[in-house]
Amino acid sequence: MLEPNAGELSQSQNDCCIRKFDPSSYEWDEWKILFDTYLSMEGVTDDVKKLYLLILALGVQPFPGRSLRSQKHTEYTYDEIILKLRTNYTRVTFASTERVKFFSMKQSSSQSLMDFANQLRGNSTTCQFPGDFYEDALIITFVGGLLNSTVRNHLMQQELKTFKETLDIATTINSILVQRTK
Structure with missing residues (x-):
């Protein structure tokens, strides 16, 4: 044993x-x-x-x-x-409290874009967002919480419709920035 x-x-x-x-x-x-x-x-x-x-x-x-x-x-x-x-x-949660925490989330320096996106998806479950606002909440928090201001500023100049699209654009921009620094 x-x-x-x-x-x-x-x-x-x-x-x-x-x-x-x-x-x-x-x-x-x-x-x-x-x-x-x-x-x-x-x-x-x-x-x-x-x-x-x-x-x-x-x-x-x-x-x-x-x-x-x-x-x-x-x-x-x-x-x-x-x-x-x-x-x-058992933890008592209130949707309003969880939403405040959710919207204040920031990407940590050790987190990849995908890790941050997955953390947001996971933390959104207790927020009880209405179905028609869920994607917008993810996009808003993702863009606002990005560590890289260049990626954030570029995304803020886009018409972002889906979270997947937002993540794809952020990943592309981030890859270009990484290539430039090599």
């Missing part, structure tokens, strides 16, 4: 592991999918065994501000603890 990484608690004969829940590393729903996958791969269906594996994966701080020792874990069923954890760790 391989030595588990810091975030892994145990490894099984199926070569899967339980990852310790860390709210600073995982969103609750993402971690829960990993945990459910582990349970399925190991064929764990017994609620008591699920509960004990869950407690191991949570560590000593399953509920914010209250240690495991201050609670009798047998007072709760597996489903009750899952519900409490979902309530404690």
